[in-house]
Amino acid sequence: MKVLDLQCSQGHTFEGWFGSEDDFVSQCSRALVQCPMCADAKVTKKPSAPRLNLSKPHLSLSDNEGGARTAVAAPANPELTAAWMAMAKAMIANTSDVGNRFAEEARKIHYGEVPEHGIRGQATAQETRDLLEEGIAVMPLVLPDALKEPLQ
Numbered sequence: 001m002k003v004l005d006l007q008c009s010q011g012h013t014f015e016g017w018f019g020s021e022d023d024f025v026s027q028c029s030r031a032l033v034q035c036p037m038c039a040d041a042k043v044t045k046k047p048s049a050p051r052l053n054l055s056k057p058h059l060s061l062s063d064n065e066g067g068a069r070t071a072v073a074a075p076a077n078p079e080l081t082a083a084w085m086a087m088a089k090a091m092i093a094n095t096s097d098v099g100n101r102f103a104e105e106a107r108k109i110h111y112g113e114v115p116e117h118g119i120r121g122q123a124t125a126q127e128t129r130d131l132l133e134e135g136i137a138v139m140p141l142v143l144p145d146a147l148k149e150p151l152q
Contacts (some may be wrong), residue, residue: 008035103127
């Protein structure tokens, strides 16, 4: 597998595993490669020596050898990333996704129209400002798509 050092536009670094340079370019053009920290699809390849994951450790091959297409996190501070991922997974496990009805559902909870429970979803910047002005505590949190789907 060809392993590339990647970086999103927010400065997060991670590794991506690809079959070839063409696979990387193709997947980036279709926004299939996303930062595991912030879900940013604006990903660039960082300069690095080619490295391939094969059955035998420490073996290097040329840039055009085959592999898979999964991007995996390999940040500069793995402990911090592990803690962030654990927090994000716990948040997903303990909240219900209300989609674009987030502002409406948050108000219902705040004003006691429905029992208090954890929710997550999408709100526009204006909806978020309005909620905060009403005294409703909300926190923006970008979750990578991979966390929103069942993990294997």
